Amino acid sequence: MSRVNELIRDLAPHGVTHRVLGEVATYSDTRVDANELDPTNFIGVDNLLPNKGGKNDANYLPNTARLTAYQDGDVLLGNIRPYLKKVWLADKSGGCSGDVLAIRISDEHCSAITPEFLYYVLSSDGFFAYNMKHAKGAKMPRGSKQAILNYRIPVPPLQVQREIVRILDQFTQLEAELEAELEAELEARRRQYEQYAGVLLESAEDVPRVRFGDVATIVRGASPRPIQKFVTDGADGVPWIKIGDVPARGKYITRTAQRVTPEGAAKSRRVRPGDFVLSNSMSFGRPYISKIDGYIHDGWLAISEFEESFVSDYLYYLLRATPVQEEFARRAGAGTVKNLNAAIVRSVEIPLPTKERQEQVVELLDKFDALVNEISNGLPAELAARRKQYEYYRDKLLTFEEATA
Template identity: 55%
Template sequence: MSRIDELLEEQAPNGVPHRMLGEVGEFFRGNGLQKSDLTEEGFPAIHYGQIHTIYGVSTEETKSFTTPDLARRLRRASSGDLIIATTSEDDAAVAKATAWVGSGEVAVSGDAFIFRHSLEPKYVSYFFNSERFQEQKTRHISGTKVRRISGDALGKIRIPVPPLEVQREIVRILDQFTQLEAELEAELEAELEARRAQYEFFAEALLATDSEVSRVNLGRVTSIARGASPRPIQKFMTTDQSGVPWIKIGDVPTDGKYITRTSQRVTLEGAEKSRYVNPGDFVLSNSMSFGRPYISKIRGCIHDGWLAISDFRATFDPNYLYYLLRSREVQSQFELKAGAGTVRNLNADIVRSVIVPVPSRERQEFIVAQLDKFNALTTDISIGLPAELKARRQQYEYYRDKLLSFKELAA
């Protein structure tokens, strides 16, 4: 019998009461703290956006501060309070929380709630991550693009309230498990990073060519054209399904290869003022993370932040061209030709001028087969280390949810 079972047998043999959060505490909305108010020293402060990006289950110190004069006018959390981000574009991140366990007070921004309660602080924070909480929370989220939850809605969510000694034992176990999980993930992440570096070395070696392989300007063996944007663009946007897919950088995953869908469409009139790409064509970002290639699986239009590459099949296997465009040899030419400065851009002439090798079709297909296998080991979530990372996280989540589940005390 575990220590938790022993405590429950002694202190709650008939079950654990489940209470609404509003019955065990109060919600206070933060106020007035903007990102521009954050400083590197002063009075401890937490902006709601930092709960999404910086803080975990709990924190005893802040990454940011604000001036004491402003802090006096702001809503402040006390040690033991939960600080909850109330908005996000992602439902899963709505009501992400951290327990403030530092000494003294901390200023809290708007779009965050302070939950002052009578429970073990980290027990409540772990509960806010649990499946039971997520299931209840989902019913109360509102809003369209920006999703949010109110204090009244949070107050209706039910939490199991075991004896305080049980709450502390659960926190002790989950803290240990979380630390072990973090150490294991760090080891796996390091191994995965090493595997990626090994892949990069292997890819560069395979893509390297000897002096007998012909080399040409990319523009001689492909068609390269810049995208175009109808102006003003909002005039040509449509929600009608007869519209043409409008390809934006946000439609492609960071490490993805293919463009399969778009979030927006343009009218047929707008499409005529833009540039079509067809399934199998490449699109290449010409600003921001410039030079990153993607293969379109749809017919759509690209704006002037993209370049289109087509008519290459007589010379290149599509998958070989994808790996070639990502190679250090080609990317270094992009870097050099794009020039110095904060904002660097590719244009069609630059991409046409890049010198590339043209090995035999058999050699291209061999390189693709080898790189596809190696790439799967580092990127496919169902293979190798990424799958192990995913399994570790699922194991932790299952164990946490089991610890936070109790037989309910009959009313």
């Protein structure tokens, strides 16, 4: 900070010039043929990462013939839902969809502002708050292209810009290293937990094994089609359980984002509080416990009527355990498309200890699970605090006293 202050004092003693973005930059008006693109240089809004995370390679290519071209040094903004803060400084040439804006410094101002400095200005929380304020639409807000060009940005001397970019690059690198360290620590704790759980859930010689289907009712969900016809906001709607309604590492289903009509429910499968659902889609083989009365589609299996044999929490830990998960995967088949159907789950053999032993295992695993969750909550909190600190210093670095006309 002291070096930046010295440079400003020497090079801009009367303040820093501010200009509206449209005076120094414009949107790309060049085009590229879609068939010239590949997953590494096509940018759709879906492969721009939220919270200024840069971009991933695309998992699809557009079917449009001509796209907006971007070039090295352009700032690419996701223009749908600006609050997601999707932004990337292009390091190559390529093409982007209509939901992505390619902002390019105009030729006559290339000597006045660097792409790296402009990227940091347009990735500031101040810019995104401005962009969201001027966005249009309620459910799917879209940034106003004209308002974006009217956003006022500082244009300090180039030496100041380069020093700020150097500092913020260092901050970004330190943040990435910290995040990697915290994620590695958390993953180590999770592996330790899984190993400990495996030992506790390991079947001793004197513990009988049973076919899962002999001690529980296991059925597949059902989907009314077309589902759009049955989704409703009406008061008579009932919860429609989807994979997105539970966090990746969550345990309980407590609410749903959508509801279906009674007619749709009649074509689906009901689950009651205490029933398990087992996924056969994105989080393959992952068990969840429903705390609500709802209905499931055919990407779920419902597990019920196990209470005579199993303590609910013990069954949850057992189904999550590595041996059972590996058995699910083995029986579901090789390749990218796996089919974990009800017959497979019914056929899997699982240990059936006494309920007293189940309660003992649950007590121990609950304690260890709480410790891992405490770490899981603590590490993101630490990371969030560091990010907040980073945002504070970035805002200070990008805030200048404006030169008087």
